[in-house]
Amino acid sequence: MTPITEVEGRRLALSNLEKVLYAATGTTKGEILHYYARTAGPLLAHLAGRPVSFLRYPDGPGGQRFFTKNPPPGTPSWVRVADVPRSTATTSRQVVVGDLATLMWAANLVVEFHTPQWRADEPGCADRLVFDLDPGPPATAVECCAVALRLRERLRADGLDAYVKTSGSKGLHVLVPLVRAPSPEVSAYAKALAVEAEAALPELVVHRMRRSLRPGKVFVDHSQNAAAKTTAAPYTLRARPEPTVSTPLTWAEVEGCTTPGQLVFRLGDLAGRLDRYGDLFDPLLDPERAGHLPR
Known part of the structure; x- marks a missing residue:
């Protein structure tokens, strides 16, 4: 029954x-x-x-x-x-x-x-920006952390606050709360930063999806800012071999990451993390934290 x-x-x-x-x-x-x-x-x-x-x-x-x-x-x-x-x-x-x-x-x-990066009351008008950092083996989450830190500094230079979570798979997601802006404008800005990151760190970063370019590098996927695209939500379980969770991180955890396993969290880990940190992504819900997309 x-x-x-x-x-x-x-x-x-x-x-x-x-x-x-x-x-x-x-x-x-x-x-x-x-x-x-x-x-x-x-x-x-x-x-x-x-x-x-x-x-x-x-x-x-x-x-x-x-x-x-x-x-x-x-x-x-x-x-x-x-x-x-x-x-x-x-x-x-x-x-x-x-x-x-x-x-x-x-x-x-x-x-x-x-x-998606927008709400149902205003489709195609994003209130956040996302970068999906995907490591091409032998690169791992460790290399993703280095790229995430570089993106955080670049975003900060434009007056934007960045927050980071595991994807629940191999990489990281970097998110930025925004004052609502049209998805095409957010997409263009995100792509520009991805291109800039590759120019600054060509041995570490690639901004194009072509798999032949990706071994040993971190693909900075900016495409999920398109209005039609979606990203795994914070705290969702993933369909991976183990019950891993897309888990918000502290920037100290990113800075201190030396092995990929440090940033793997399973469903049994989240209660303790929420008790310890609360919702590390709560600032994404605070209009006061939202930044204006640079012109």
Whole structure:
């Protein structure tokens, strides 16, 4: 029998709680749901008002994975959906995760949470900038940290504050809170900084996606600032061999990173980090911290 639970007055059928989804660690679906319930406060704050895309992996990271922007079949009528422009002529609908019941419904589908850099009330007008730092082997997160620190200094020169998290995979995400600006303008600025970083550190940085250019270097991916693109949300689990989490970091952790394993955090690590640091990405939610995109 599928257990029925009530979350904030909504009845949810939570299925297969004993199913092992991460074979490497024996992590069950029930443990995943417990993780999302435990981190709901900060996660919901970063999902709030944004259309969500799901990377679903219902049989674990080794099974079938599929990316969906549309509300999945069977989406309850009480789940909020927003109209999102796909082009000048068409719109589609996407889920907006705004409460604990919706979060737990989505978590029961076994998903990564991905969001754009804009909110549903003003599509294509970004309130943050992102760089996705992706290491090309043999480069690792250690090299990503060096690049993140260089980007932080460059952004600071333009009066912008940067915050950093693990991607939950191999690299890092550097994010900047912005006074809202059109996504094309944010994209152009981000690309300019990526090109500049490659010119300054050609042995370490590449700004183009071509894989042949990337061995031993850090790809500074600026493309996720495009209005149609999304980035893994803070605190989302990832469909990796182990239940790793996209985890906000202190800059001291970035400065002190000497081995890639130092910046790998799994779902069991986050409760202690939140108790110790609170939400290190809380400044991204503070309008007072938002900077103006340089002209």
